[in-house]
Amino acid sequence: MTAQNHTRLIVILLALVWLVGCAVNPVTGRKELALFQISEEEEITIGQRTFPQVLQQMGGIYPDEALNAYVERVGERVARYSHRPDLPYQFAVINNSAPNAFALPGGPIAITRGLLVVMNNEAQLASVLGHEVGHVTARHSVAGMQRGALLGVGVAVISGVAGDAAHGPLSQQVAQLAATLVDNTYSREQEREADRLGIDYMVRAGYDPQGAVQLQEIFYRELEGGAQPSWVGGLFRTHPFSRDRMLDNQRYIETTYGQATAAAGFVLNAREFQQATAALRQKQQGFQLYEEGRQLEARNQLPQAIATYQRALEAAPNESLILTRLGLALLKAEDMVPARRNLQRAVDLDGNYYESRMGLGFVLLERGENAAAVQHLEKSMELLPTLQGGYLLAEGYEKTGERQKAIALYRSIVEADPGGRLGQAAAQRLRALEGR
The missing domain is CATH 1.25.40.10 (Tetratricopeptide repeat domain)
Structure with a gap:
């Protein structure tokens, strides 16, 4: 049985077990239609398996340990006051210029350096991270999977089958799920729910809700002025924004947190934020x-x-x-x-970005430094399995005399890309190695 047929069988069996029912939103307690149930453990598994792929696809983690630690501290401070404080939250800064932030099921949350540089204080950062924590606590990404849009891929990832063929079609499914979760566009109601939850969480954490007001005003100025492609293709694509949404949030803050001001001890922390982001701004x-x-x-x-x-x-x-x-x-x-x-x-x-490793591996192969090339290409595939990286690594295995490894990897590429250029090239190399 091929890996692909094995995955289909798992999908069918689990679909029969997980009959159509209702999932409960842990924030609101409302029952929501679901084709299959995803437990909290499975939700965490999905997030943890897809987060590394997402980070690599978007440019890798921004290599500034102090900045990442700062963002993580703010995120954890907000998450402690959420409806699901015990989730294994992760916070990272992505090395990407497009203003954006996203959350994956179970707790992984990221913000781009492109969004960080438009902010002015820590309360604004807490507002963004709180909003993403709200998406996690309300299981908004999971809801889309439960309605069936990603049924087959989600089951493959949850079941662990995706780990059985690291460079084959199932690895491509993990990459597909990762990309789809990040590109997921939330409904208007989901965005408003995440807005309110984010405001609640940041205020409980001691941040001045005016930070949320300021941030929304920044977004609206971008929208009103004709947002740049980086905004349209980033934050505004996955998190639709409008003047009505901004006004709704301002009214919510005025009616719910009118007394949460600096005089009452709630903070913006402008100086701390400026210090933490100074090197990035330069x-x-x-x-x-x-x-x-x-x-x-x-x-x-x-x-x-x-x-x-x-x-x-x-x-x-x-x-x-x-x-x-x-x-x-x-x-x-x-x-x-x-x-x-x-x-x-x-x-x-x-050394933790797949493209630099793959590029260097290619150069070394061209120069005949095959053992060194294999080391870099193996690291590239560990960071993000790709067809191109896999083909280069198989070539490296050939040149270092590791024939069986080369054959296994070429087979995976043929299976993952049967009609493509790399799949056909791998099939040709496979025939040569097997003497056919």
Whole structure:
């Protein structure tokens, strides 16, 4: 039985067991239609298995330990006052310029550096994180899965089958679920419920609710002024915003927390926030140039893109993401020596991003340094299994004499991408290795 058929069988069996019923919203106590039940343990499993993939797909964790620790402290402070304080919450800053934040089932929550730099104080950060905690406590992502939209993929992940074929089609299903959960657009009512819950949680944690008002006013100014593509493609796509929603929240704060002011001991913590984000703000010009470089590269203006990435590095030295993109652009230009130099620097600064590892592995394969290439490609696949990384790793196994590993990996690629370019190339290599 193939892994794919095995997954279908599990889906059918579990669908028969988990008959149509009702799930209970742990915040409101309301019963909601569900095709199958997801326990809290399963909810946590989904979040923990998909969170690493999401982080890698969006640029990796921003490599500033102090900033990540600060965001985690604020998030944990808010989560302690939520309806589900015992969940294993995780908070991370993503190395991505688009203003965005998201929550996965069971507690993983992330905010992009692009959203952090538009804020002015800690209460605004607490408002965003509280809103995402609200999505978690009310199980909004789980609700979509329970209604059947992701039935098959969700069951595969919960059952643990996805871990049996790390580089095959089931690994692709985990990646699919991860991307779908992040791209999930919440309903208007879910957004308003998360707004109210986030305000409740931040106020219980001692934050001035004016931070939430200020943040919503920032969002509305962006919307009213014609939001930039980074906003439209990020926060406003998954968290639809409107003037009515802003006014509803302001009325909720006025009627519920009118006395929660600075005079009563509730804090904005502007100075603490500015100190924690100072290094990030100093690098904004570099990241703006980085985004310009990406746009030039997307238009196939490779020399201009490379020059722009180099300017970005001058403005933000030693930023591993910029070094990675410059190295990969130089690879496209077949300029191997500086490509290797920049990719090696990126890995030395932050070895936990799959693209820098994969790019460096490719360069090393081209130079015949096969054992070193395999080490970097194995790490790339550990961080985020991809067809491209898998094909390169199989090639590395061939060149280092690990024939059986190469065969197994080529087979996985053929199964995952039967009609694609890499799947066909893997099939050809498989025939050669097996003497067919």
